Amino acid sequence: MTISEQLQQDLEKVLYGKPWYGPPVYDIMEQVSFEAAFEKPPGSVHNIAGIVLHLISWTEEVMDRLNGMDAQQPSSGDWPGPGTPDEKKWQNYVSDLKLVNVNLIGIIRDFPEEEWSDLVNGTIENDPGTTYEDLVKGLIQHHIYHSGQVLLLMRLL
Numbered sequence: 001m002t003i004s005e006q007l008q009q010d011l012e013k014v015l016y017g018k019p020w021y022g023p024p025v026y027d028i029m030e031q032v033s034f035e036a037a038f039e040k041p042p043g044s045v046h047n048i049a050g051i052v053l054h055l056i057s058w059t060e061e062v063m064d065r066l067n068g069m070d071a072q073q074p075s076s077g078d079w080p081g082p083g084t085p086d087e088k089k090w091q092n093y094v095s096d097l098k099l100v101n102v103n104l105i106g107i108i109r110d111f112p113e114e115e116w117s118d119l120v121n122g123t124i125e126n127d128p129g130t131t132y133e134d135l136v137k138g139l140i141q142h143h144i145y146h147s148g149q150v151l152l153l154m155r156l157l
Helices: 003-016 025-030 034-038 048-066 087-110 132-156
Strands: none
Touching (some): 003 025, 003 087, 025 087, 034 087, 048 132
């Protein structure tokens, strides 16, 4: 199995497959009502909608890096504000999360196999350099981490 195939398989498993740790990202998001998505439990820094926008931002940034752009903070911001509660807006956020990951899977599938071990162009403060393979593995871990946060926030609501 190539690196591209393995990364694609790992990402798909976390998004909509059967990961060993529990429910996949999309199943979790389907359980969230728009009211819950915009509610922030006492003591919480972020709400679920904000976490989804954060996931979208970083997925877009990873795609930019895989397409040869220099590493930077996401162009839409690290933690974009979710705005006022709105059911259609929440549905769009979930759809956008799915779309951006479909696009990422396409980039992973087409990424040159011999470049996975190359360092990402540019650096961000305190980043000693990351390979493209580790970049995608890190994003997969990022998706897992924040989907766990979503589950915890749902229990608090």
